[in-house]
Amino acid sequence: MNWTDSTSRVSANSAQANKNRLLTIDKIFIIGNQRTKERIILRELNIKEGYAYNTEELNEALILDRRKLMNTQLFLDVKLSLIQLNENVADIIVRVSERWYTIPSPFFKLADRNFNVWLSNQNRDWSRVEYGLKFYKYNFRGLNEQVYFFFQLGFTRQLAMRYRIPYIDKAQKNGLEFGFSFSETANINFTTEGHRLLFTDSLKDASQSKIGLVGWRYRPNFYRNHYVELRYNDVKIKDTIRSLNPEYFLNEGNRQQYFALSYSFENDHRDFVGYPLKGYRWEAEVSKLGLGIFDEVNLFRLRAEAAKYLPLGKEFYYAGIGRGYLSSLKKQPYANLTGLGFSRRWIRGYELDAIEGQAFLMQQNTFSKKIFAREFDVSQVLPIEQFNNIPLAIYLKAYFDHGYLWNDIDYIRNKPLANRYLYGYGIGVDIVSFYDFVLRLEHSWKHDGSSGIFFHFNSAF
Known part of the structure; x- marks a missing residue:
């Protein structure tokens, strides 16, 4: 890169x-x-x-x-x-x-929401490790198709496959996607207390999940993508989980199955998707969980976000994003509840907090300065064409994030961070290389003055 x-x-x-x-x-x-x-x-x-x-x-x-x-x-x-x-x-x-398109690789990762949760909340518990084999076949047949095979052991045992065909028509505007997965998790969080996810100590094989999906993608031009997906979810939990939290599925059983239909639109004008410095992007998604076939979930969700990236001159840059989320305002199953702290959406400084609710608004700002950029020729020690030159760039940065989450669900205990204005700020360094590798080291402060050092392995947004 x-x-x-x-x-x-x-x-x-x-x-x-x-x-x-x-x-x-x-x-x-x-x-x-x-x-x-x-x-x-x-x-x-x-x-x-x-x-x-x-x-x-x-x-x-x-x-x-x-x-x-x-x-x-x-x-x-x-x-x-x-x-x-x-x-x-x-x-x-x-x-x-x-690129190197065929990548069979062993992997080692943590089961928690991010590295910092495992490090602090879970006391570096090595039983929460997941490992296995990922097999990616990018650019299959030279047509930008993707074949993904996933075999995982450890905290969660999983078998998954996904196949993406970007274009099925002569005009190269319509594509399809298919996938399935089967997984068994050793332990799952049964509730949230003090914005910490609580797990049982001795339960084994706490849940079993099956997922199947089919998707259609329409790309009318270079920057716009429309995506429609039909997904089937089937989740079973142990009776212990249901007894610990009767609101887990909001029913008397230990199984939840439903079809979900979603539509998303993306308009992407970023210069480089791995670590953008110029351009803009916005996207929106509307989804319905439960289509009346099974009477176990009836949930509507709306999500939107918009980001702007600006070069300020002399190797200074600004990046900002606004995000919003709205879901059905009635009582929701605990298993389907989300909010800040999930899916890489959190106010920096609050990485350890799971702040659940029916809706949120948040906005993030980053000012950065490039202090180093160079390509290293390693062809003498690594004679593989795709790795002959390794680019490396380093950015110093300062940031400020803020937001508000609404939650009026009574079974969520100790929720001091909901229904109030939150903000976090800090300084850090980003290390960027090829294959979209990003390492973020950040020292963040929260609204109450507490602070912490956090590590991430992807761009903030």
Whole structure:
């Protein structure tokens, strides 16, 4: 991943002197795509063969097309070069460096909401470790298809598979997705107290879950995605969990099954999805849990968020995001209740707190300064093309997050952080490398003056 746009432009002097002169693109040549089909690359390009562009339009199109190709996450690097054949005709050369698409890898992770919860709330309990084998086949058949196989042991035993076909039509706008999973969890939280999830001490095989899904994706242009998903959930719990919390499923049984239908829309104009520095993104999702087939869940959810990323000059950057969530305002099963502290949505500084409720609003701000950026050539010690050059960038940052969560459910005990204004702030460092690797080290303060050091392995938003 490069930190600057790598494109060849029409010379600035020529562009200034002949701003309105048209340049016709004769041919587009693609180099380096040993696996990726040309039509998948051409699908992302605004520049087309046989079309004429003035120099200003062409320079902007070269930059934007490179960013779009990088954001497919198919390539480690992309370079677009302009080869001028004569005064009015040019060719485009697209040179790509493909990622390592077949990745069978062992993994080791923690069962808790984040690393900090395991470190503090669970006292570094090694029985809460999950391990197994992930097998990713990216860019399957060179058509940007994805095959995902997951085998996991430890705290949760799981078998899962997912298959994504980005395009099933000639116009390359419609795609499909299929998946299933089966899992057994050694222990599950049966309630929340003092914003801590409580678990039983001796229960084994506390829950069993089956999930099946089918999805349809419609991508009418480069930046917009529509996604519709139909999902089936079937969860069984031990009688012990039901006796400890009768509101777990809000029924007299120990099983919950339902169909869920959701629609989401995303408009994404970020420069790089792994760690954006410029652009914007917004998305919204509406979902209905329970379609009347099983009379066990009847829950409506609405979620929306919008983010903006701004370069401020001299290697300073601003990133901000606003998020909102609204669900059915009546009593909800504890098993389906969410809020701040789940799915990577929390006010920084409150990583240890599970703040559940029916609705929330939050906003986050980060100001950062790039202090280091370099590529390291390790081809002598690691002679694998996809790892020959390792980029590394380091950012110092300061941040301020704030929000409010509403909760009027009576069975949630000790909820001092609900129904009040919350804020957190701090300083930290982000370390960014390729394959979308991000390490965040943060020292955060909460509204009550307490503080802590937190570690994360992805971008904040």
